[in-house]
Amino acid sequence: MKSDMFQTFDSPTSPEQGPPRLAALRALMASEGWDALLIPRADRFQGEYVAPRDDRLAWLTGFTGSAGFALVTADHALVFVDGRYRVQVRAQVAPEFTPMDWPAQTHVAWLAEAFPAGAVLAYDPWLHTMEEIGRLTRDLPSITFRPVANPIDRIWPDQPAPPSASIFAHPLEFAGESHADKRNRLGRELAAKGEAASLITLPDSVAWLFNIRGADIPRNPIAHAMALLRADGTAVLLTDPGKCAEVADHLGPDIAVRPESDLAQVLADTSGPVRIDPQSTPQAVADMLAAAGIPARHSMDPCRLPKACKNAGELSGMRDAHLRDAVAMCRFLAWFEGASTTGLSEIDLVTRLEGFRRDTNMLREISFDTIAGAGPNGALPHYRVTRETNRRLEDGALIVLDSGGQYPDGTTDITRTLVVGDAGAEEKRAFTLVLKGMIAISRARFPRGVAGSHLDALARYPLWLAGMDYDHGTGHGVGAYLCVHEGPQRLARGGDVALQPGMILSNEPGYYREGAFGIRIENLIAVQPAAPLPGGDSRDMLDFETLTWVPIDRHLIDPALLSQDERDWIDSYHATCRDKLGPLLPEDCGAWFAAATEKL
Structure with missing residues (x-):
């Protein structure tokens, strides 16, 4: 199933729309007797990316980042964002909204100081996890929490319709394991723990479990769906049955398809205990179970770790997808090296790169909106070019180009920093430190049991020595023809899940100087057992397999700042690029490719 949904460049919101919408919301809050309202980015599936219908935070505030939330009272409208979006939020929201630097500034601290005992805080229980509501009610015992039907939906006159894309099967050759084997294996784990079933609310977990894919979320091949997996391996798929016409035979008799509206009844018909994951299950589901008297067990979604640890079929597909994607990237880089940049803009780069990916004839969709930030726009880590922000390329400017593709056998995500002409000494120094x-x-190389939080400092250390840093994690998990951002694995200060073989992560340190330039370099890597070393003991160690094979711009490297081991790594990396990509590239890339992969 190919999609025609490629990147567009219209601004999804504008600041002037925010104040009248905020006024309408406050009028509704006053009529209902609510003192405050929480508006998260999340939808009922708690995903990072949401369908247009569920993009309530952007509709109200104008802020379009992938993480953040708002707190609205009669006198304040606070928009909490982390370091990735501090510059972006100021450009996107009207003065009536106050950006807050989260987590240094928290809504808990603000409410504790500003709100009297008994004040009413309204929230949609479908849009907040059990863990979040439990933490809020514990930290703010004097505030009255009131679950409500979503108020934004009541004042959004032209709210888009729910997505309704067809669900399709993910081939066994790419899935690497049949959905019957997955269901039975996980069902036995539930039974061993005395659990009758598990309610799975994350759509990418549902997609992985049943070997299905969809198109309800832009850039992510998933369907809006939940599932009840029973200990005997049978299951209920909760989604619009009209989406499932193509997969009836694929699902088979052990999977019943029911509409989402049947969830309460499906839970009531289950004897329990039912496993639910407090980190991803909406509070509304916990309330349903309690109302039905069904005992709940709190534990991780049973699909999350198996999904993260890719099997041999998935890893093989990811390697193939990355080589295909690397050819498209190299064609783009060869074009960029030879093109006259006079008159070129960020949009030109985005459209040209997407064109090379389309030329593979395997692209289903891009894996996220391409980030092409030139000059000061590159200092916004998650910048998205629009017609209003589109910047012409200027001599000496750095360009952060972060992009990826969704292919039937894998998902890619790569960042390369480019330069127009010659880079300055300061830019080269920062690039080389990154x-x-x-x-x-x-x-x-690390022993089993090490988590991403333990490794994160390795990427920052050269920058720290220079008094520099970056305000995002070093790496996120990546799915296999699934979500480009996948948990629970990550390379970040909060990444507390031990890394295991088969996990795929991004490796993307960066540096951003507001108003001047940005730098990021990103490859995808897979955790694998490490080969024994001469003289070492028998300790079980892990290391990383590199999946991304695209030359790193040598124009930006200051070799004097690299150790011999680092120079050897770069030369070895480029030699492997030659070996893997040389036979696959068209002739018109030859001269550029030979120069791009020369030894330092």
């Missing part, structure tokens, strides 16, 4: 951190992660 590169040193990226190499450190690539070369890391």
Whole structure:
């Protein structure tokens, strides 16, 4: 199933729309007797990316980042964002909204100081997890929490319709395991723990479990769906039955398809205990179970770790997808090196790169809106170019180009920083420090039990020595023809899940100087058992397999800042690029490719 939904460049919101919408919301809050309202980015599936119908935070505030939330009272409208979006939020919201630097500034601290005992805080229980509501009610015992039907939906006159894309089967050759085997294996784990069933609310977990894919969320091949997996391996798929016409035979007799509206009845018909994951299950589901008297067990979604640890079929598909994607990237880079940049803009780069990916004839869709930030726009880590922000390329400017593709056998995500003409000494220094951190992660070797939080500092250390840093994690998990951002694995200060073989992560340190330039270098890497070393003991160690094979711009490297081991790594990386990609590239890339992969 190919999609025609490629990137567009219209601004999804504008600041002037926010104040009248905020006024309408406050009028509704006053009529209902609510003192405050929480508006998260999340939908009822708690995903990072949401369908247009569920993009309530952007509709109200104008802020379009992938993480954040708002707190609205009669006198304040606070928009909480982390370091990735501090510059972006100021450009996107009207003065009536106050950006808050989360987590340094928290809504809990603000409410505790500003709100009297008994004040009413309204929230939609479908849009907040059990863990979140439990934490809020514990930390704010004097505030009255009131679950309500979503108020934004009541004042959004032209709210888009729910997505209704067809669900299709994910081939066994790419899934690597049949859905019957997955269901039975996980069902036995539930039975061993005395659990009758598990309610799975994350759509990418549902997609992985049943070997299905969909198109309800832009850029992510998933369907809006939940599932009840029973200990005997049978299951209920909760989604619009009209989406499932193509997969009836694929699902088979052990999977019943029911509409989402039947969820309460499906739970009531289950004897329990039912496993639910407090980190991803909406509070509304916990309320349903309690109302039905069904005992709940709190534990991780049973699909999350198996989904994260890719099997041999999934890893093979990801390797193939990355080689295909690397050819498209190299064609783009060869074009960029030879093109006259006079008159070119960020939009030109985005459309040209997407064109090369389309030329593979395997692209289903891009894996996220391409980030092409030139000059000061590159200092916005999650910048998305629009017709209003589109910047012409200027001599000496750095360009952060972060992009990826969704292919039937895998998902890609790659960032390369480019330069128009010659870079300045300061830009080269910063680039090389970022590169040193990226190499450190690539070369890391570590014992089992080490988590992403333990490795994150390796990427930052060269920058820290120079008094520099970046305000995002070093790496996120990546799915296999699934979501480009996948948990629970990550390379970040909060990444507390032990890394295991088969997990795929991004390796993307960066540096951003507001108003001037940005830098990021990103490869995808897979955790694998490490080969024994001469003279070592028998300790069970892990390291990383590199999946991304695209030259790193040598124009930006200051070799004097690299150790010999780091220079050897770069030369070895480029030699492997030659071996893997040389036979696949068209002739018109030859001269550029030979120069791009020369030894330092």
